[in-house]
Amino acid sequence: MSETQHRKLRVAVIGAGMAGILAAIRLKQGGRHDVVVYEKADRIGGTWRENTYPGLNCDVPAHAYTYSFAPNPDWSSFLAPGPEIQRYFENVVDNFAIRPLIRFNQAITSCIHRDGRWNIETSGGLHDEADIVIAATGVLHHPSPPAITGLETFAGDRFHTARWDHSVPLDGKRIGIIGNGSTGVQIVSALAGRAAKITHIQRTPQWIMPMPNDPYTDEQREAFRQNPALIDQIRYGEQYTSLVRRFTDGVSDPDSTQMAEIETVCRNNLEASVQDPELRERLRPNYRAACKRLIYSPDYYQMVQRPDVEVVVGRIERVEPEGVRMVDGSLHELDILVLATGFHANRFMRPMTIQGINGADLETFWSRNPTAYLGVAMPDFPNLFLLNGPTGPVGNFSLIDIAERQWAYIEQLIAQVESGKCRAVNLKTEVMQDYDQRRVEAAKKTIFGSGCASWYLDANGVPATWPWNYDAFATQTAAPKLEEFELIG
Incomplete structure (x- = not known):
């Protein structure tokens, strides 16, 4: 069919985070549709706008x-800090000229299918x-404050990490951090040595995977600019892709040699890094x-051994005006209380x-649990597609991938x-x-289902x-099987 015979469609993208930007760029490049974001x-x-806490980076x-279509030779380090990632997305939006497509301060309140259109x-x-x-609303954008008795009575400054109050001075203060996911770990590493004391309060400790975060030199960045193939070696090279495959193979099969390797590395990191028994x-x-989302850090174990970190x-037990009281009766006196307690990971497009x-x-x-086929589609919601929707491989490898x-x-499918x-x-x-039945049975057998509490678990x-490995996801999303869809009208 010739170009002129294509139907021009009105396409609405919900969200201007990483996935929404991707959709808008690809739709604009196609040049055939009327697009709004x-x-x-x-x-x-998205999350890089919402989160601005000290130490923020991508793991x-x-x-x-x-x-893949917008390499960046100017990353300052192996793991990019949050402000650089936000600037990267801002630059991509402008370089691909999609900002005019975006309607800001316009949260979607309702989306109802009527007379063949949304x-x-x-x-x-x-x-x-x-x-x-296209629902590109992201996963972690509804902060989840903890339900702790007396939280509102705290006399000092208190805020969730996704609502960081940059007007509050940190140097020389007694700072308590509740929560030890990636966010809590990053904040401890960033503030140790600045605060008078850091108290890292955690219900259960986390396994830490060592991850070096070496800065790139000016010479390396210039080499990336001159030879983009060097970037591809990092993105697509055997070292990274083999790590992703081994990790997802391990996660999907807890009895595998890959899982044993992951556990050995984490255990050795703890044993070799922390001197005090x-x-x-x-x-x-x-x-x-990896039962909980694995934490990657170059220096957390080193930072918690400082004399100013506990x-x-x-x-x-409760929060009091002076600080946090534990069930053992101990009181940790604080000037600032940071809630690194994560997000409601099951909200997606809701409310x-x-x-x-x-x-x-x-x-x-x-109502039972959020679900979508391949994280993309749901029955009886025609022409509504999700990016990074429920049951996708969040936490297993790059969300951009x-x-x-x-x-x-x-x-x-749009075609x-x-x-x-x-x-x-x-x-x-x-x-x-059929997908849900197979997925649930497989998910119970993954490392995520091996017996811990985590935000990966549904109600x-x-x-x-996603309970299968990287290659399974790549294969199943390569091309839709049209027999799995009803073609209406």
């Missing part, structure tokens, strides 16, 4: 956490109708490595009202509509049910993430 905030960036190598309402009072909707045992988890492992065909309502469809693979899959073969594509219910205690 709705962003709830006043600027782009995926910078050159691997980069769009009817969209925003918090700013805009109404739109779209043929295709009592502290070493305090930091030793009682579950298998690790407190146990349950909190938007999203209604499809045949009476489908997203809140009802996700995941989103680019999912977008290539989605593009092929069915723009070619005129149908007005909508709708995932078949039996395909979703039924089943790991909600």
Whole structure:
């Protein structure tokens, strides 16, 4: 079919974070559709806009956490700091000229399928109708404050890490950090030596995978500029790709040699890094490595051995005006209380009202647990596609890699509509049910299901993430099987 015979579609993208930017660029490059991006905030960036805490970086190598079509020779270090990542996305938006497509301060309140199109309402009072909707809302963007008795009585400064108060001076203060995921670990490393004292309060310790974070020299960055193949060696080279494959093979099979290797590296990191036997045992988890999302750090174990850092492992009784009281009766007096307690990882597009065909309502469809086929599609929500949606491999490898693979899959479904073969594509219910059944059974057998509490677990205690390895995801998202979809109209 010639170019002029393609249907011009109205495509609405929800979110101007990493995945929404990707979708907007690819749609603009296609040049055939009318594209708009709705962003709830006043600027782009998603999680890199929301999170600005000290020590923020990405635990995926910078050159691997980069769009395949927009390499960046100027990363300052192997693991990029958050402000650089935000600047990278800002630059990409401008370099690919998609900023005019973005409607800022327009959170989607409802998205209802009516008369063959998606009817969209925003918090700013805009109404739109779209043929295709791309939900690129991200995973970790609804902060989850802890339910701790007396939290509101704390007399000092208190804030969640995703709402960091930069007006609060940190130097010379007694700072308590509740939570020891990647965020808590990064903050401890960043503030040790600045604060008078750091108290890192954690319910259970974490396994730490050593990850060097060497800065790139001016000479290296110039070499990246002159020879982009050097960037490809990092992004696609055997060293990184083999690590990803070994890790995902290990996660999907806890009895594998790959999993044993991961556990050995983490255990040796603890044994070799922490000299004090009592502290070493305090930091030793009682579950298998990678059961919780693995923490990557070049220096956490070194930082917690400083005399101005204290690790407190146990349950909190309550927060008092002076500080945090543990169940053992000890009181840790603080000037600043930082809540590194993560996000509601099961929200995704919610609290938007999203209604499809045949009476489908997203809140009802996700009442047991959020799910989407390959993290992309759901039955009875025709022409609604997700990027980094539920059951995708969040935490297993680069989210940009995941989103680019999912977008290539989605593009092929959109092509069915723009070619005129149908007005909508709708995932078949039996395909979703079969996928969920297979996924749940496989997820229970992964390392994530080996017996620990983590944000990977859904309300039924089943790991909600992708349970198979990297190659399985790459294969299954390479091309949609059209027989799995109903072609409507």
